[in-house]
Amino acid sequence: MTSTTPAPTPSRAAHAAAVSAHADRRARHATTLGIRGPLRRDADGRLHPEILAAYAEHGAYVFEGVVDDAEIDALRRAMDDVIDGAPVRPKAGLDRHGRPALGRDFAVEPFVLTRPLSDPWGGTTLLAGRHPTKMAEPAVDEDAPSHVVHLVFGMCMLMPEALRLYGHPALLAAAASVNGDDFVPYNDAIFVKLPGLGSSVGWHQDGATHWDRPDWDPDIHGFNFQVQLHDTTAANALWVVPGSHREGRADIVGMVAANAGSDLLPDAVPLVCAAGDVTMVNRQIVHGSFANSSPDPRISITFGFHKRSSVLGVAGKLRLTASDTPDPVYDERRIRDRAAVIALAIDARSQHHPDEVPFGYAPFVGLEDEVRHTPANAERILRDYNVHDLAI
Ligand SMILES: O=C(O)CCC(=O)C(=O)O
Ligand SMILES: [Fe+2]
Numbered sequence: 001m002t003s004t005t006p007a008p009t010p011s012r013a014a015h016a017a018a019v020s021a022h023a024d025r026r027a028r029h030a031t032t033l034g035i036r037g038p039l040r041r042d043a044d045g046r047l048h049p050e051i052l053a054a055y056a057e058h059g060a061y062v063f064e065g066v067v068d069d070a071e072i073d074a075l076r077r078a079m080d081d082v083i084d085g086a087p088v089r090p091k092a093g094l095d096r097h098g099r100p101a102l103g104r105d106f107a108v109e110p111f112v113l114t115r116p117l118s119d120p121w122g123g124t125t126l127l128a129g130r131h132p133t134k135m136a137e138p139a140v141d142e143d144a145p146s147h148v149v150h151l152v153f154g155m156c157m158l159m160p161e162a163l164r165l166y167g168h169p170a171l172l173a174a175a176a177s178v179n180g181d182d183f184v185p186y187n188d189a190i191f192v193k194l195p196g197l198g199s200s201v202g203w204h205q206d207g208a209t210h211w212d213r214p215d216w217d218p219d220i221h222g223f224n225f226q227v228q229l230h231d232t233t234a235a236n237a238l239w240v241v242p243g244s245h246r247e248g249r250a251d252i253v254g255m256v257a258a259n260a261g262s263d264l265l266p267d268a269v270p271l272v273c274a275a276g277d278v279t280m281v282n283r284q285i286v287h288g289s290f291a292n293s294s295p296d297p298r299i300s301i302t303f304g305f306h307k308r309s310s311v312l313g314v315a316g317k318l319r320l321t322a323s324d325t326p327d328p329v330y331d332e333r334r335i336r337d338r339a340a341v342i343a344l345a346i347d348a349r350s351q352h353h354p355d356e357v358p359f360g361y362a363p364f365v366g367l368e369d370e371v372r373h374t375p376a377n378a379e380r381i382l383r384d385y386n387v388h389d390l391a392i
Contacts, residue, residue, distance in 0.1 A: 009136075019264070020235045035054050035060055038065060041173060046173070059243060060242065072276050075161045078158075086113065108387060109153070111149055112149075114150040119137055133203060133256045133263065135200035135201075136291065137291060155190055163382070168349065171278060185303065185304070185306075188304075191302055196293065198297075203256070203286055204288060205221075205250060206283035225304065226281070230297050230299060232296070240281060245284035311392055340370075343363075
């Protein structure tokens with residue numbers, strides 16, 4: 001795929017003004033789509049059919065008020081500490097306080113650091129080359145740091161609060177409704193978009209594996225949840241092109257070219273959220289986010305789920321680093337190892353929220369002792385669990 005020529009560098013203020021004018025208009029349109037509301041379930045605990053129908057049509061839904069204030073507060077505090085413990089720059093061993101940075105002994109580097117307001121993947125071959133165009137990269141303010149935290153991997157090792165969130169019963173019930181009772185996890189990643197600094201995510205579709213399969217369907221590459229730790233705005237939100245998940249591979253280069261080279265795509269809408277809202281976004285939808293030239297933060301705890309049939313026996317894709325070794329084929333063992341994190345998370349949550357009815361995760365029914373959240377099981381299941389991510 002060819003990449004487009006990057007647009008001239010706007011100032012941060014000019015970028016913020018352009019994004020926010022477009023954003024306000026498109027946010028109004030988003031409210032007409034019927035893709036937001038409480039996470040309603042029917043008598044069987046499944047997502048309400050109206051929600052499933054709206055999600056099937058548009059490829060995205062905003063569940064309002066899923067995670068309560070106390071849990072969001074705890075997650076925010078934990079996340080502040082994680083950001084504070086990031087290496088000062090790529091490959092540095094120390095954080096900005098001179099302490100050893102977090103996660104130096106993790107098999108998967110937990111921090112992706114970027115230049116402020118940059119688009120690290122757009123127009124590159126990284127991540128299977130799936131971000132073919134570059135977002136506008138505004139100039140940074142003079143006092144900006146050289147690098148900012150863009151992504152955090154391995155949340156279940158870094159924050160017990162995040163492990164417990166992963167076991168949220170309503171979210172797991174939604175996953176079962178869309179991907180079947182034997183659904184499997186994909187990965188987790190926290191997108192960090194600090195005010196005036198956060199990097200962009202170029203327009204892309206997440207799926208990388210199944211586009212040409214004869215039995216392709218709109219749900220074959222799964223979906224991602226994003227739990228929002230702050231009120232988001234149209235300017236710093238995740239944007240999606242509704243319905244694009246049903247139409248196969250999109251010509252993103254053509255879409256930007258048809259928009260006079262501007263990344264403010266006319267058909268896209270922002271998924272505006274309050275803190276505690278959770279988005280569900282089909283991984284095949286065209287989506288992205290602009291450099292956060294706005295004064296407001298967005299921190300999105302992102303974790304996804306697949307149908308088991310989408311990963312079993314399939315060679316994975318989407319490694320963050322180039323490698324000469326072939327992609328691994330996901331077998332029962334790998335799926336089980338990664339799925340055990342969900343089962344452990346459910347028990348961790350239920351120990352912390354004895355008042356809540358825990359989610360019954362079908363693949364581990366009858367195996368509860370193996371995945372009870374004890375120190376020994378947590379060490380066994382969580383140590384470098386994201387080496388077993390199921391990325392397709
Ligand atoms: O949150 C963002 O800005 C990007 C999220 C994304 O690309 C994803 O969840 O797949
Ligand atoms: Fe994505």
